[in-house]
């Protein structure tokens with residue numbers, strides 16, 4: 001897939017997930033085959049004011065490339081300045097604009113999904129960003145505000161006309177929040193409307209579904225969010241299926257344990273021991289969720305503050321999995 005000058009490997013994209021897709025998780029997902037990763041959404045206003053904590057959210061390590069930094073805001077001029085600041089400070093591979101966040105804090109300030117009601121404004125924002133930077137500018141939308149105002153195709157045309165290099169469609173409306181099912185007909189509508197790559201997003205939880213969605217809609221790739229939390233191997237599985245047409249072997253318990261320890265180490269390196277361990281709990285719960293005995297382990301792990309204790313507990317938890325599972329069968 002080509003995004004402006006950028007060529008990307010086949011595979012799935014890691015969705016921007018606020019509080020989740022920080023550097024350590026992005027590194028793990030890239031290593032396991034995510035073809036592109038994104039920062040969480042970052043306030044254009046915060047960047048404009050050169051807020052230190054906001055700017056920190058845009059930073060990434062070289063091995064995370066290719067990476068898109070996602071920005072949200074509603075004022076074209078502020079977005080342009082923010083995009084230029086991001087380009088100057090961190091030189092991402094692309095800058096993505098958020099037109100889909102459903103949370104009230106965003107929409108009541110005319111940001112995120114609120115902009116779905118105003119495609120011309122989306123156009124002005126995309127144009128301002130495209131003019132401001134030399135990296136490709138992409139956009140991520142929901143299909144519409146609600147069922148009666150689905151505008152995926154119309155917004156796709158606006159994004160393309162203003163120079164956007166790629167569009168991701170989360171196949172839900174704002175009114176749906178995260179409920180119901182994603183309606184991939186809306187992704188197909190956007191694909192038919194434009195010639196820039198369209199990425200489909202919503203409820204992909206396995207490689208077979210990813211392959212089917214691409215075949216059904218003609219989208220250039222799929223983006224995966226929630227299903228990657230605790231299962232970053234999904235990126236390897238999608239990539240393998242797209243390249244070879246068959247399923248990749250599932251990760252063995254040994255590999256799971258190794259990756260969990262590596263992910264923990266990256267968190268601690270990135271955030272320090274105290275915060276690193278706390279922030280890692282969200283991931284750890286998801287890593288073990290489907291495994292036998294996980295409920296007791298999770299409540300124990302959520303109270304542990306020492307790295308050594310946590311690592312020892314992990315070893316014990318994984319060594320107690322059934323002998324078959326322990327050998328990856």
Ligand SMILES: Cc1cc2nc3c(=O)[nH]c(=O)nc-3n(C[C@H](O)[C@H](O)[C@H](O)COP(=O)(O)O)c2cc1C
Pocket residue numbers: 015016017018019020039040041070098100101140170201202203204223224225226227
């Ligand atoms: C906890 C959480 C945080 C999210 N943060 C962002 C974000 O910062 N920017 C964005 O564009 N979408 C965000 N999303 C939406 C996801 O990127 C994605 O569009 C959505 O979860 C649907 O994909 P999925 O079914 O694969 O999870 C978030 C979703 C969740 C659940």
